[in-house]
Amino acid sequence: MATATANYQDCIEACNACLADCLACVEGMLGKESMNDCPKCCLECVAICRACVEAMAIGGEHAGAFCKLCAEVCQYCADQCGAHDHDHCQKCAESCRRCVESCQAVAA
Template sequence: MAHPTTSATQNQQVLDALARCIAACELCATACLHEDNIQMMVPCIRLDRDCADICRLTHAFIARGSDHAQHVLKECLEICRKCADECGQHKHDHCQQCADACRACIEACKSYQQ
């Protein structure tokens, strides 16, 4: 079930933020593979993939009203923070857009958690 204090609107907001984060992370990881210094981008690519995967899982758990959604949400927040920090260090547009999507996801997840 959804968190007892969340409304349908809060539920949709977090689901939308998670979906945007998934897309941004996937786009960033793919774009990083085309950068000149791919080796430098490896930590970013790894975090993009981890973040997209945990956001997918969190999205599914929240959408189905899983009793375990809050547990997965905590891990999602941690990985989104790390991904935002990593992507935020790079000047590429795709990294900056990913960092922004991760930060928006963090805020939506925090609101959902409360």
């Protein structure tokens, strides 16, 4: 299991950063209007990032499948949040894009 965790370390770090930035985006959007699915997409992103980290941390049989889905959800979130000018949305979108790259590398 230690080997699996070591192989996943970059992706785990990207998912954890994405999770934190998505939560900050949700908080930043409180009381603000949204013309799209932000911040709802952030909550979905948080859920899949958390599940993905847990699957990788235990070297789970389906960690790659979690990573594939995580990349899809994070790409959607990056698109939604990236459409807003708020600093927290832009930071969230950037973090989501990094997570997409890391997850795609693990899922491949």
